[in-house]
Amino acid sequence: MSQFEHFRLAHLPVPQRLVVSLVLIVLGVGYLIATYNLYLTYNLTDGEPGLTVSDLRRAFYGRRDNTKIASKIDGGSMSQFLTKPGDKEKILTWIQDGAEQPGYESVVRPILQENCIRCHNPNGLQRFAPLTSYEQVMTVAQIDRGEPVALWARVAHTHIQSIGLIFLGLAGAFSFTSVKPGIKNAVIVLPFAMLLVDFGARFLAKFVPGIVYLMLGSGACIGLLFAVMILVPLYEMWLKRA
Numbered sequence: 001m002s003q004f005e006h007f008r009l010a011h012l013p014v015p016q017r018l019v020v021s022l023v024l025i026v027l028g029v030g031y032l033i034a035t036y037n038l039y040l041t042y043n044l045t046d047g048e049p050g051l052t053v054s055d056l057r058r059a060f061y062g063r064r065d066n067t068k069i070a071s072k073i074d075g076g077s078m079s080q081f082l083t084k085p086g087d088k089e090k091i092l093t094w095i096q097d098g099a100e101q102p103g104y105e106s107v108v109r110p111i112l113q114e115n116c117i118r119c120h121n122p123n124g125l126q127r128f129a130p131l132t133s134y135e136q137v138m139t140v141a142q143i144d145r146g147e148p149v150a151l152w153a154r155v156a157h158t159h160i161q162s163i164g165l166i167f168l169g170l171a172g173a174f175s176f177t178s179v180k181p182g183i184k185n186a187v188i189v190l191p192f193a194m195l196l197v198d199f200g201a202r203f204l205a206k207f208v209p210g211i212v213y214l215m216l217g218s219g220a221c222i223g224l225l226f227a228v229m230i231l232v233p234l235y236e237m238w239l240k241r242a
Contacts, residue, residue, distance in 0.1 A: 009176045009237050017237045020173055027166060028230045035223070044077040056212040060205035062146030069140040070095055081115045099141045104134045112137070146206050156199045167191045170229040177236050191225045194218045 009020060038051075045055040063071040072078040073088050082088045091111060094103045112131050118124060120131040128151070130136050171188045179187070201215040 007176060008178055009173065009233050010240065012237070021234055021237060023169065024173060024230045024234060027170065028226070031223075031226050044080070047075040047077060047079050053212055053216065056205070056215060057209045058146075060146045060202060060212060060215075061209040062144040062206075064143060064145065066144055067095055067141050068144035069137070071144045072140075078116070082111070083115075084111075087111045087115070095141055099138065101134050104137060108137065109134075147202075149203070149206065152199075152203050152206070156202070160195060160199055163195055164192065167195070167229075170226070173233045174229040177232050178240075179232060187225060187228055191222060191229070194221045194225070198222065 009017065012020070042055045042059050043049060043051040045058045046052070048054070058071070058076070062068070066074070069078075070092055073082055073091060079088065082091075090107050094108050097103065112120070116131055119126040120129055121127065122130055122132075124130075129140065131140070171191065174187060175184065177184065195218075198215060198218040201211045201218060205211040205215060
C-alpha cells in the first residue's frame, strides 16, 4: 500500500502520460457533446429558445391541463413546424371534439404528413414518438404527463452504468494527484452520488415538478466535477513544476 501512497501521475513516463491525457481529453469532448445533445433535445420543449426550468418541467412533469400533442403544437416545441395558418387550430379542434378517427383521416393526417412525419416516423429523428397512424397519434392525444416511466427506466439503466464506468476512469486518474486527501475523497465520491441524485430527480419530477431544480443542481455539480477530474490531472502531468 505504501508504494502507491506517494505515486503521482506526473511520475509516469511520457508515453503513459500521453495515454492518460488523451483518454481524459476524449472523455471531456464526449461530455461537451452530450451536454449539447441535451440542449438540442430539451431547449424548445416550452416553445421558447434556450434551456430553462420551464423546458424541464414541461418535459418531465408534463402539462396536466392539456394533451401531449396539444401542448407540443400550442406554444411547445412543435409549434414552429405548423406554419400554415389554421393547421394548429384544426388539430386542437379535432382533439376537443373527441379525437375520432374520421376527423383524423380527413383533417389531421394530411397536416401531420406535410409537417411532422419526416421526423416522427420509425426511421426519423423522433422515431420514439411516431405519428404515422391513428393509433400512434392517439397515444399523444392523452393528458400530457411528461416522460413515461418506461422511457426513464430505459435511459436510466444504460446511463447510470456507462457514466459510472466513465467516473471510474476519471476518479482513478484524479486519485493519483497531489490534491489534499479530504478534498480528493470528496471529489471522488460526489460524481457517483450526484449521478444517482440526477436520475432519481428525473424520475421524481414526473410526480413533483419542483424537483427539476434538484435535477439542474445535480447536473451542474456533475459538470463541475467532470472538469475538475480532467483538468487537475492534466495540469499536474504537464504544467505543474515538480
